[in-house]
Amino acid sequence: MNPFELLAEYFSYPFVCYALIVGVVTSLCASLFGVTLVLKRMSFIGDGLSHVAFGALAIASVLNLTQNLLIVLPVTVICAVLLLRVGQNTKIKGDAAIAMLSVGALAFGYLLLNIFSGSANLSGDVCSTLFGSASVLTLGRNQVVLCAVLSLAVLVVFVLCYNRLFAVTFDEDFARAGGVNTAAYNMLIAVIIAVVIVLAMNLVGSLLISALVIFPAISAMRLFGSFRAVTVCSAVISVFCAASGFVISMLAATPVGATIVAVNCVVFALCSVAGKIRRS
Amino acid sequence: MALITCKNLSLAYDSVNVAEDINFAVNKGEYVCVVGENGSGKTTLMRALLGLHKTKSGDITLGEGLKRNQIGYLPQQTPTQRDFPASVKEVVLSGFVGGMGLRPFYNKAERDRAEKVMERLELSDVQNRSYSELSGGQQQRVLLARALCATGKLLLLDEPAASLDNHIALKLYDIIEGLNKEDGIAVIMISHDVQSAVKYADKILHMGAKTVFYDKADYLASDDFKRLSAEKGAC
Numbered sequence A: 001m002n003p004f005e006l007l008a009e010y011f012s013y014p015f016v017c018y019a020l021i022v023g024v025v026t027s028l029c030a031s032l033f034g035v036t037l038v039l040k041r042m043s044f045i046g047d048g049l050s051h052v053a054f055g056a057l058a059i060a061s062v063l064n065l066t067q068n069l070l071i072v073l074p075v076t077v078i079c080a081v082l083l084l085r086v087g088q089n090t091k092i093k094g095d096a097a098i099a100m101l102s103v104g105a106l107a108f109g110y111l112l113l114n115i116f117s118g119s120a121n122l123s124g125d126v127c128s129t130l131f132g133s134a135s136v137l138t139l140g141r142n143q144v145v146l147c148a149v150l151s152l153a154v155l156v157v158f159v160l161c162y163n164r165l166f167a168v169t170f171d172e173d174f175a176r177a178g179g180v181n182t183a184a185y186n187m188l189i190a191v192i193i194a195v196v197i198v199l200a201m202n203l204v205g206s207l208l209i210s211a212l213v214i215f216p217a218i219s220a221m222r223l224f225g226s227f228r229a230v231t232v233c234s235a236v237i238s239v240f241c242a243a244s245g246f247v248i249s250m251l252a253a254t255p256v257g258a259t260i261v262a263v264n265c266v267v268f269a270l271c272s273v274a275g276k277i278r279r280s
Numbered sequence B: 001m002a003l004i005t006c007k008n009l010s011l012a013y014d015s016v017n018v019a020e021d022i023n024f025a026v027n028k029g030e031y032v033c034v035v036g037e038n039g040s041g042k043t044t045l046m047r048a049l050l051g052l053h054k055t056k057s058g059d060i061t062l063g064e065g066l067k068r069n070q071i072g073y074l075p076q077q078t079p080t081q082r083d084f085p086a087s088v089k090e091v092v093l094s095g096f097v098g099g100m101g102l103r104p105f106y107n108k109a110e111r112d113r114a115e116k117v118m119e120r121l122e123l124s125d126v127q128n129r130s131y132s133e134l135s136g137g138q139q140q141r142v143l144l145a146r147a148l149c150a151t152g153k154l155l156l157l158d159e160p161a162a163s164l165d166n167h168i169a170l171k172l173y174d175i176i177e178g179l180n181k182e183d184g185i186a187v188i189m190i191s192h193d194v195q196s197a198v199k200y201a202d203k204i205l206h207m208g209a210k211t212v213f214y215d216k217a218d219y220l221a222s223d224d225f226k227r228l229s230a231e232k233g234a235c
């Protein structure tokens, strides 16, 4: 079979299409807020949260919940709020606290799974929550709808808050002096990142999520010098990487998440070179 | 009534006092310079006027229909992030966010105003360039333009000419004087440069062991002025 026939056959299954849609849309959301996150030097929150999400997922699977989002989402959102508080507090070592919370969540998640899980293939399960594996193909219709609705909400919030997000990111003091509730916007950013991370967990697994948030933004920043151009460019890059990574993973029978992240890395390298050439 | 009035104002960080008993008023169209040694609390005062720093005691009252979010602010130069992707136009337009209420996007009037302001500050040619690529003087003009977008009445400028070459600093002072004299915008400017402070300002707020609000003529005759200008001359 040639690759096109193979792809045509794959895409004749609705669950493959669902997976592609979910993958592309969540990557898009991740990349949009990624720009702000990177510029506000809050990338660490994304990383910490992905580990927290893993711990929460472990709890959910131990409790045998079918709708594990019901527990993972609130737990991650609450931790996002906590991390933001801690990260802004200069009196205690914010970064150390975040490292503690994220590594702790990882350890307890694994312990829980080890002690309580009845699954015969424990290391396989753990591996797939950490790295995403095939779980993206087992998404049910409900999950796809939920994903789509949440992603749409994230997109709408981003568009409506775009100008204020820029102001808060560029100069928080000035925005606050002008009457913008900057604390609320910081909170909004943290909560949305939590939602995006939970959404993207099915796709790339919890260890690789930060890549979806950070890579497109950094790649775009190599090329462009205005906020709008960077935002649009990182959106384009993320969609391209998600779609092409997905297709490649099917053709080459590689893990979806890792392939998407690998494509992101390659694009970043290309953007860096292109940026260097442009500047010189 | 004055645009802004401070009465018995005290400033502190936690329990450490920075400045006490600050009394002054700025009227419509006035040009006031704030001078004093490093660490005397000038920036803290400005942040208090903007509502960014909680006052320890005393009152700040706004008059003449001035609202908190209608004050244009040019912060003391903080090293801006290198490579921050922001075009000049985006930075200037962001001056409007405080006044937009619930509206998510800039409207036509705001875009036109931004154009005018950029023209006035000779930024039209660089409006699509990246802010972080500009020279120090250009960057200060961009931040001044952003402050102008936020206000038509009162500018708070925190050492706008620090770290600029002499002739570029002079040019910036001229622009600010123009905004004050021609457009009638009141200016409160922190300055390290006492000589140019007394050249442009109508009144001087001297911050030090004691904070005193002088008319220009009184200030020129005061010990505070002699001490501060002698110090500057020495270095």
Ligand SMILES: Nc1ncnc2c1ncn2[C@@H]1O[C@H](COP(=O)(O)OP(=O)(O)OP(=O)(O)O)[C@@H](O)[C@H]1O
Pocket (backbone or CB within 6 Å): B013, B018, B036, B037, B038, B039, B040, B041, B042, B043, B044, B045, B076
């Ligand atoms: N965030 C802070 N926490 C605690 N103390 C502070 C803080 N910021 C400033 N201070 C202290 O408050 C005092 C006043 O600081 P401020 O920045 O207002 O001085 P300034 O007059 O603007 O000085 P400069 O001329 O150097 O700009 C200083 O002694 C400083 O050490």
Ligand SMILES: [Mg+2]
Pocket (backbone or CB within 6 Å): B042, B043, B044, B076, B158
């Ligand atoms: Mg200062």
